[in-house]
Amino acid sequence: xxxxxxxxxxxxxxxxDARVRAAAAGDRAAARELLTAxxxxxxxxxxxxxxxxxxxxxxxxxxxxxxxxxxxxxRGEAPFEAWADRVVARATFAGLRRDRxxxxxxxxxxxxxxxxxxxxxxxxxxxRRRLVAxxxxxxxxxRHALVLHHVVxxxxxxxxxxxxCPAETIRSRLRLGRTRLRELGLSxxxxxDDGVE
Amino acid sequence: xxSNKPFLPxxxxxxxxxxxxxxxxxxxxxxxxxxAGGLSRPGVRGVRRVPRAAWVLAAALASAAAAxxxxxxxxxxxxxETPPPPPVASELAPLVEPAPAANAPAPPEVSxxxxxxxxxxxxxxxxxxxxxxxxxxxxRTYERVILENISPSATYTAEVxxxxxxxxxxxxxxxxxxxxxxxxxxxxxxxxxxxxxxxxRASRALGxxxxxxxxxxxxxxxxxxxxxxxxxxxxxxxxxxxGN
Numbered sequence: 400x401x402x403x404x405x406x407x408x409x410x411x412x413x414x415x416d417a418r419v420r421a422a423a424a425g426d427r428a429a430a431r432e433l434l435t436a437x438x439x440x441x442x443x444x445x446x447x448x449x450x451x452x453x454x455x456x457x458x459x460x461x462x463x464x465x466x467x468x469x470x471x472x473x474r475g476e477a478p479f480e481a482w483a484d485r486v487v488a489r490a491t492f493a494g495l496r497r498d499r500x501x502x503x504x505x506x507x508x509x510x511x512x513x514x515x516x517x518x519x520x521x522x523x524x525x526x527r528r529r530l531v532a533x534x535x536x537x538x539x540x541x542r543h544a545l546v547l548h549h550v551v552x553x554x555x556x557x558x559x560x561x562x563x564c565p566a567e568t569i570r571s572r573l574r575l576g577r578t579r580l581r582e583l584g585l586s587x588x589x590x591x592d593d594g595v596e
Numbered sequence: 597x598x599s600n601k602p603f604l605p606x607x608x609x610x611x612x613x614x615x616x617x618x619x620x621x622x623x624x625x626x627x628x629x630x631x632a633g634g635l636s637r638p639g640v641r642g643v644r645r646v647p648r649a650a651w652v653l654a655a656a657l658a659s660a661a662a663a664x665x666x667x668x669x670x671x672x673x674x675x676x677e678t679p680p681p682p683p684v685a686s687e688l689a690p691l692v693e694p695a696p697a698a699n700a701p702a703p704p705e706v707s708x709x710x711x712x713x714x715x716x717x718x719x720x721x722x723x724x725x726x727x728x729x730x731x732x733x734x735x736r737t738y739e740r741v742i743l744e745n746i747s748p749s750a751t752y753t754a755e756v757x758x759x760x761x762x763x764x765x766x767x768x769x770x771x772x773x774x775x776x777x778x779x780x781x782x783x784x785x786x787x788x789x790x791x792x793x794x795x796x797r798a799s800r801a802l803g804x805x806x807x808x809x810x811x812x813x814x815x816x817x818x819x820x821x822x823x824x825x826x827x828x829x830x831x832x833x834x835x836x837x838x839g840n
Contacts, residue, residue, distance in 0.1 A: 427630055434626045440607050442614035447604075452615050459614075460629050460786070465821055467633035484607060493820050527605065527612035549604035577603065585603075 419479055423470035430470075434463050440480065441466075441487045443527075447546045448491050450535045458494045462487030484551050489561070492543070533583045541576035544569050632786040719750055722757065731765040742775075748782065755779040756787040759794050769801035789815075793824045796831070809835040 421429030441459040449458060466486045473482055534542050540562070547558045548569075555573070559566040617625075718741050725734035738758035741750050759775035762768040776794040779787065796811035812832040819825060 430630055430633070431626055434629055435622065438622055438626060439611075439614070442617075443612065444607055446612075446614040455614050456617075456625060460625055460632070463626075463629040464632050464786075467629060468823065469821075480607075490821065493818075523610050524612040524616075527610070530604065531613040545604060549602065550606055552606065 416479060419470060419473060422467070423473070430467060434467065437463060437466065437480070437483055440484070444484055444487050444546075444550065445491050446531055447534065447550050448488065448543060449495065450539075454494075458491045459487070461494045462490040465490040481552070485553070485561075488547060488551060492561075495539075530585065533580055533585055536583060537576055537579055541572045541579065544572040545576045545580075548573060628786065718744075718746065719754065722754070726757070726761065731761050735761040735766060742778075749785075752779055752782050752785050753787065755782065756791050756794070759791070759798075763794060763798050763801065769798040773798040773802065789819045789822050789824075792818060793822075793828070796828065800831075805835055 416433070418429045418433045422433045438459065441462050442455055445458045445462065446452065446455050449455065466483050469486055473479065534545070537545070543562065544558055547553045547561060548555065553561065555566050555569050559569045562569060718737065722734050722737035722741065725737055728734075735758050738754040738761070741754035742758065745751055755775045756779045759772040759779065762775065763772035773795060776791045776798060779785075779791040780795070792811065792815045796808050796815060799805075799808035799811055809832060812828045812835070815822065815828045816825065816832065822828070
């Protein structure tokens with residue numbers, strides 16, 4: 400059987416995974432494979448975006464439901480995972496807005512960032528846990544701008560569009576967020592070049 | 597000047613920052629997403645690639661069927677710290693069975709276990725009754741799940757499913773509205789979108805344009821990517837312009 404490919408705009412973009420098409424056509428097994436592969440990525444992205452671990456699975460599920468429902472709109476102009484990241488991020492923001500009141504009560508009840516909350520084991524997982532513990536100390540607007548720009552890879556104008564605010568506001572949030580993270584001890588030194596988009 | 601080390605790590609195959617979960621937990625999460633997304637399990641009537649207009653009519657029942665069959669998703673993933681209080685019987689209106697339509701085919705018989713032994717058995721029984729188009733019995737069975745308050749997730753699922761049946765098949769929008777409100781009160785959950793949409797539909801059926809408009813506005817605000825977003829926006833606009 401000849402595999403059919405959905406054409407891409409960009410030549411360097413990998414061909415769309417057959418699972419995407421099968422899942423979009425309602426194939427549960429294909430959708431299961433696809434979502435199983437996406438789940439860790441979605442959970443990690445949500446954890447980058449939200450404070451604490453309590454809501455990660457709920458919001459990741461919301462995001463994956465949005466991915467599943469939106470599969471038929473995926474045109475392959477970008478890599479599937481990049482598209483899915485944006486859908487998950489958008490669904491996460493919608494979820495945060497939706498449950499803003501009850502979630503904010505929970506967030507306010509969370510303890511302040513303390514030294515003992517920051518693991519020091521020098522492996523990648525521990526490093527990322529330490530990083531999100533630092534992110535938890537940032538205002539959400541700065542955090543979201545940093546994650547969308549540095550983790551998801553969105554340009555400043557794209558983040559601005561997503562956040563529905565001017566690009567300069569996003570640049571300001573990025574600057575403030577990076578400064579604060581460095582004050583808290585983040586060692587990363589990249590990321591200061593987003594003013595030349 | 598950027599260094600080799602990215603300011604924040606991108607998304608990759610490495611673990612973290614989310615806490616690790618077991619494979620079983622991952623399977624549970626994915627199954628719940630598939631159910632909530634309308635890809636039903638074998639044997640459960642699902643909603644697949646049907647025109648949007650048909651979605652509006654069928655999605656409420658179909659996605660509830662999928663969710664009812666599994667009793668997972670958000671309720672399974674996060675145990676409620678305190679289970680919701682069981683609804684009192686007075687919150688569930690008695691069923692008034694509609695007169696059968698002329699020439700309507702007789703609903704098929706379903707063989708059911710006489711005494712379901714678990715929430716999923718009872719929900720499964722309700723699902724089978726609904727698949728057999730035995731609306732009043734299916735509704736009663738869902739409401740048994742609610743009254744027995746077997747588990748928060750089962751109760752929540754049954755509330756939405758019973759509400760859909762009362763609204764769509766038993767001509768009881770008032771009873772449906774009570775159940776949708778119970779579900780919203782006990783949520784949020786995977787059927788929240790359906791419940792909010794149901795409140796709008798039930799309010800419309802009751803002729804309460806003000807409540808319907810409020811419900812539509814809530815739906816649009818909470819579900820900006822919702823399945824019924826376009827319909828909700830159009831209907832809200834019509835109501836705002838004085839339509840009914």
